[in-house]
Ligand SMILES: NC(=O)c1ccc[n+]([C@@H]2O[C@H](COP(=O)([O-])OP(=O)(O)OC[C@H]3O[C@@H](n4cnc5c(N)ncnc54)[C@H](O)[C@@H]3O)[C@@H](O)[C@H]2O)c1
């Protein structure tokens with residue numbers, strides 16, 4: 477067991493619900509020791525079949541060698557798995573194994589597994605402990621930290637859920653080596669988002685590393701992921717249930733959610749939609765006089781260098797986008813709420829924006845950033 481490896485560790489400070497996040501290459505090797513230290517009665521690993529084969533089975537074998545009874549439950553990959561029925565099936569599988577309150581649910585996978593397994597652990601016996609072991613870049617910098625869990629309903633995404641903080645987050649950057657490139661790049665949009673909303677130095681570092689990052693690796697990857705988690709951890713410590721500052725994490729997400737819904741989930745990955753949405757939000761800020769002129773162009777350049785899309789998808793109608801934005805839980809009184817930036821590294825809490833301002837920003841977006849519109 478390698479206990480002396482210099483992994484990076486930070487803490488989400490939430491009183492008695494505080495927990496550590498451990499980041500580094502090879503962190504999974506220390507997972508059995510870390511999990512045993514939590515003294516579980518049993519462990520339940522929830523993951524996808526391919527991740528079970530690569531990471532889950534070896535972890536289970538190692539835990540059992542250390543005398544911790546471990547069961548591995550698999551669910552199919554894909555957003556469709558994040559639903560009520562699948563959560564119910566997992567809960568029944570846990571009950572059939574007579575798991576008690578001291579069991580720990582380990583979420584081994586991306587945001588889908590993290591949200592689903594987190595939700596299951598929030599519900600089982602009115603709440604058992606969870607450990608998040610995120611294996612996508614998006615999950616490592618975002619969904620595994622902060623305690624939002626849930627499932628989708630046919631009526632909409634994330635409509636059922638609970639705040640349930642994990643007891644530990646283990647981030648092994650080596651797992652990203654098997655992640656498809658497109659998913660890795662999509663996660664980079666959220667990485668850049670942290671720089672844009674809260675840390676100019678991170679923004680600069682990501683830009684400096686973009687040649688490596690767009691290929692799926694960088695010698696600074698663990699530092700970058702650590703910094704993203706640190707920013708999120710600080711925000712969550714201040715505002716666990718999104719009454720205030722936590723909302724700035726939604727920069728780029730008003731347009732992103734609308735795009736995902738209009739274009740269809742799956743065609744555009746979440747991070748790709750966020751990439752496009754951040755450009756729209758920067759343009760909106762510019763036209764409202766909040767964001768310095770030229771910032772949207774700078775953000776778009778940085779995103780393109782990471783291999784991310786910045787143009788609004790062909791054929792998307794602005795009216796449809798606005799329709800979704802108006803239905804979004806963040807909309808109020810015919811106005812749409814947007815997180816805007818005052819400069820790179822400084823976001824402002826959401827402001828209500830008139831629909832006509834949004835329409836204007838979307839047309840500028842299309843004119844400036846869509847190649848076919850220029851011809
Ligand atoms: N709880 C939160 O705060 C929060 C925040 C952001 C997003 N989310 C949720 O996260 C979900 C999206 O998460 P995601 O982008 O990680 O997608 P995902 O979990 O669907 O993973 C993407 C794909 O990568 C595969 N995969 C995962 N890790 C891999 C690895 N190491 N090697 C090879 N393949 C791997 C998965 O099987 C899947 O096919 C959405 O449901 C979203 O709502 C939650």
Ligand SMILES: [Zn+2]
Nearest residue numbers: 666729746750
């Ligand atoms: Zn996001």
